[in-house]
Amino acid sequence: xxxxxxxxxxxxxxxxxxxxxxxxxxxxxxxxxxxxxxxxxxxxxxxxxxxxxxxxxxxxxxxxxxxxxxxxxxxxxxxxxxxxxxxxxxxxxxxxxxxxxxxxxxxxxxxxxxxxxxxxxxxxxxxxxxxxxxxxxxxxxxxxxxxxxxxxxxxxxxxxxxxxxxxxxxxxxxxxxxxxxxxxxxxxxxxxxxxxxxxxxxxxxxxxxxxxxxxxxxxxxxxxxxxxxxxxxxxxxxxxxxxxxxxxxxxxxxxxxxxxxxxxxxxxxxxxxxxxxxxxxxxxxx
Amino acid sequence: xxxxxxxxxxxxxxxxxxxxxxxxxxxxxxxxxxxxxxxxxxxxxxxxxxxxxxxxxxxxxxxxxxxxxxxxxxxxxxxxxxxxxxxxxxxxxxxxxxxxxxxxxxxxxxxxxxxxxxxxxxxxxxxxxxxxxxxxxxxxxxxxxxxxxxxxxxxxxxxxxxxxxxxxxxxxxxxxxxxxxxxxxxxxxxxxxxxxxxxxxxxxxxxxxxxx
Amino acid sequence: xxxxxxxxxxxxxxxxxxxxxxxxxxxxxxxxxxxxxxxxxxxxxxxxxxxxxxxxxxxxxxxxxxxxxxxxxxxxxxxxxxxxxxxxxxxxxxxxxxxxxxxxxxxxxxxxxxxxxxxxxxxxxxxxxxxxxxxxxxxxxxxxxxxxxxxxxxxxxxxxxxxxxxxxxxxxxxxxxxxxxxxxxxxxxxxxxxxxxxxxxxxxxxxxxxxxxxxxxxxxxxxxxxxxxxxxxxxxxxxxxxxxxxxxxxxxxxxxxxxx
Numbered sequence: 212x213x214x215x216x217x218x219x220x221x222x223x224x225x226x227x228x229x230x231x232x233x234x235x236x237x238x239x240x241x242x243x244x245x246x247x248x249x250x251x252x253x254x255x256x257x258x259x260x261x262x263x264x265x266x267x268x269x270x271x272x273x274x275x276x277x278x279x280x281x282x283x284x285x286x287x288x289x290x291x292x293x294x295x296x297x298x299x300x301x302x303x304x305x306x307x308x309x310x311x312x313x314x315x316x317x318x319x320x321x322x323x324x325x326x327x328x329x330x331x332x333x334x335x336x337x338x339x340x341x342x343x344x345x346x347x348x349x350x351x352x353x354x355x356x357x358x359x360x361x362x363x364x365x366x367x368x369x370x371x372x373x374x375x376x377x378x379x380x381x382x383x384x385x386x387x388x389x390x391x392x393x394x395x396x397x398x399x400x401x402x403x404x405x406x407x408x409x410x411x412x413x414x415x416x417x418x419x420x421x422x423x424x425x426x427x428x429x430x431x432x433x434x435x436x437x438x439x440x441x442x443x444x445x446x447x448x449x450x451x452x453x454x455x456x457x458x459x460x461x462x463x464x465x466x467x468x469x470x471x472x473x474x475x476x477x478x479x480x481x482x483x484x485x486x487x488x489x490x491x492x493x494x495x496x497x
Numbered sequence: 498x499x500x501x502x503x504x505x506x507x508x509x510x511x512x513x514x515x516x517x518x519x520x521x522x523x524x525x526x527x528x529x530x531x532x533x534x535x536x537x538x539x540x541x542x543x544x545x546x547x548x549x550x551x552x553x554x555x556x557x558x559x560x561x562x563x564x565x566x567x568x569x570x571x572x573x574x575x576x577x578x579x580x581x582x583x584x585x586x587x588x589x590x591x592x593x594x595x596x597x598x599x600x601x602x603x604x605x606x607x608x609x610x611x612x613x614x615x616x617x618x619x620x621x622x623x624x625x626x627x628x629x630x631x632x633x634x635x636x637x638x639x640x641x642x643x644x645x646x647x648x649x650x651x652x653x654x655x656x657x658x659x660x661x662x663x664x665x666x667x668x669x670x671x672x673x674x675x676x677x678x679x680x681x682x683x684x685x686x687x688x689x690x691x692x693x694x695x696x697x698x699x700x701x702x703x704x705x706x707x708x709x
Numbered sequence: 710x711x712x713x714x715x716x717x718x719x720x721x722x723x724x725x726x727x728x729x730x731x732x733x734x735x736x737x738x739x740x741x742x743x744x745x746x747x748x749x750x751x752x753x754x755x756x757x758x759x760x761x762x763x764x765x766x767x768x769x770x771x772x773x774x775x776x777x778x779x780x781x782x783x784x785x786x787x788x789x790x791x792x793x794x795x796x797x798x799x800x801x802x803x804x805x806x807x808x809x810x811x812x813x814x815x816x817x818x819x820x821x822x823x824x825x826x827x828x829x830x831x832x833x834x835x836x837x838x839x840x841x842x843x844x845x846x847x848x849x850x851x852x853x854x855x856x857x858x859x860x861x862x863x864x865x866x867x868x869x870x871x872x873x874x875x876x877x878x879x880x881x882x883x884x885x886x887x888x889x890x891x892x893x894x895x896x897x898x899x900x901x902x903x904x905x906x907x908x909x910x911x912x913x914x915x916x917x918x919x920x921x922x923x924x925x926x927x928x929x930x931x932x933x934x935x936x937x938x939x940x941x942x943x944x945x946x947x948x949x950x951x952x953x954x955x956x957x958x959x960x961x962x963x964x965x966x967x968x969x
Binding site: 509511514518534538543568573578579599600610617631643644646648667675676678685686 | 714720721725728732745746749752753770808810811812816827829834837856858864866872874895896898899900902904905907910913916917939955
Binding site for chain 1: 517533534540544576591608609610612620626628630638639646647649650651655664680
């Protein structure tokens with residue numbers, strides 16, 4: 212192969228790569244292939260820890276994600292709500308991200324309505340609180356002081372599901388759906404050790420490797436990372452497949468990753484082959 | 498005086514917050530809850546200060562028709578529009594049919610999500626152009642990345658010969674070298690954070706107070 | 710779906726295509742979308758901060774007659790601190806802002822100190838010291854069924870951790886033996902960063918998949934797809950934006966230099 216061709220190839224306009232990436236994402240969506248997958252031990256552990264929560268008890272959900280992380284985390288979030296509600300577990304939810312309330316409130320309302328759950332009695336959403344680590348510390352310390360009212364303006368003392376819980380340790384467990392900062396790391400650092408809390412985390416793929424040490428050290432009872440984690444959790448919660456008229460979004464999307472990853476690997480290999488051949492030709496040249 | 502009071506305050510508040518971890522007495526925790534609430538409110542106010550600064554910087558540019566003033570006008574109009582529909586909606590702002598909710602579902606969500614979706618394309622470009630196995634370290638990084646990329650997707654488990662062992666090897670990478678490296682980083686960062694925290698509380702670090 | 714929601718669905722797809730046009734080049738359509746995003750996102754932040762923090766934790770408490778005198782008085786303190794913080798915009802009184810800043814910085818320093826010490830330092834170090842006898846009994850030297858757990862992996866973890874920590878020790882010159890150990894630490898770091906890169910690729914592609922699912926209508930029910938026609942909408946929006954980009958590029962003529 213000629214040297215200038217190789218150099219041209221290595222320096223090609225990156226818009227061709229963008230086009231290739233676009234095709235690698237669109238094609239498997241238009242012509243889906245469905246491959247089965249195994250369940251990670253960490254996701255199984257997360258599922259089992261939720262299974263162990265007794266019926267009638269209450270968990271604290273911290274929904275800390277935004278529209279950008281929806282594809283990775285919303286499928287888990289939805290499946291988790293189904294998992295909790297069909298076990299007759301109540302929940303009190305809050306968020307540390309300002310763009311989360313408009314995203315999660317409709318999902319809460321949609322799924323709780325399916326199970327006939329009543330707001331204030333079976334679930335409530337306390338809304339957003341700024342302050343990052345301080346907010347988490349405050350949740351560990353004193354929830355009624357931190358959230359005097361819920362997102363609808365109701366006093367927390369008037370909410371049957373929330374009024375008897377003063378601190379994070381009073382809940383059966385904490386489920387943190389976390390897209391970044393503030394999120395799981397801050398929950399673990401600030402209150403998990405101090406109050407010996409049971410925390411399970413669903414996080415984006417980018418943060419997954421960071422939280423594995425927390426899981427291995429027992430600071431997290433389970434960990435779901437990225438879209439594959441959400442897909443695996445969907446499989447555990449819906450072992451018979453999606454309900455009629457619905458889709459399992461992560462399960463559908465995870466197979467697209469096959470082609471996407473393959474494309475990236477091919478790019479890396481081609482880039483390296485071109486690099487080494489160029490270097491050899493240049494070294495051999497007089 | 499202008500430096501002394503903030504330094505004394507830093508010391509007292511810092512020590513008080515450190516004490517929260519060690520002192521279990523309920524009266525002490527009543528007061529830490531109060532301080533934490535003040536901290537939340539101040540953190541929120543700092544965001545508002547940023548908003549004020551944004552308007553302070555961009556409004557004169559629009560008024561004087563400086564470069565890109567049209568875009569800045571669009572930004573300010575979007576900001577004011579969102580504030581208006583948000584305050585008008587009040588506690589019902591997240592209900593169906595509200596303009597605030599419409600703006601979130603059909604303007605904020607696609608813009609926010611697509612901004613981050615662009616990264617998929619740039620990571621492909623970066624992988625092609627920059628990811629070179631120039632030495633042993635880079636080769637190890639590259640091989641680990643490829644193993645994880647193949648093993649993390651359903652296709653990886655179906656590969657002939659290596660399909661069974663590949664996810665196990667990937668899990669080994671995540672459970673052993675990854676944890677070793679992350680723990681080293683966490684320990685180093687923790688020591689740094691403790692040192693910096695102590696420096697701030699003891700008044701050795703004063704950069705947050707600005708110049709005298 | 711109502712008419713306004715239908716319009717919204719098309720606006721959503723149009724804005725998606727506007728942002729994606731950045732892949733071609735930084736262009737006016739993208740800039741417009743970017744500035745709308747900036748304005749709207751800051752607006753959302755302010756609204757949620759007001760309803761999430763200021764109203765319940767400050768204003769309602771100040772105006773609540775049911776609360777005791779002490780509690781209401783305590784609520785005045787953050788109000789005074791906020792006023793002092795905003796004095797930053799007036800150069801003559803900007804020094805007053807040091808007090809609320811000192812408060813905030815000290816509060817964060819205090820909570821971070823104990824949090825990092827406990828969760829990142831002590832717990833992680835404690836978990837890094839394996840009980841080799843127990844590991845040998847449970848997994849032997851190497852156990853494939855437990856993803857490679859065993860004495861080898863436990864020793865690798867401890868030695869890898871120590872080697873990485875030694876690599877981070879920059880304040881003293883390292884002799885030859887230390888350099889070799891440091892190299893092992895670097896290789897351990899590279900394995901970890903390679904795994905991180907793999908996960909990052911997965912995460913980024915997932916975000917793009919989400920957008921593609923919306924543009925193809927795969928995230929909606931059949932009924933909604935029949936009303937919105939997302940694929941038609943996507944095609945029309947792409948044609949509109951491409952048409953604009955062609956016209957824009959022609960207008961630039963010889964002056965055009967690709968920004969990408």
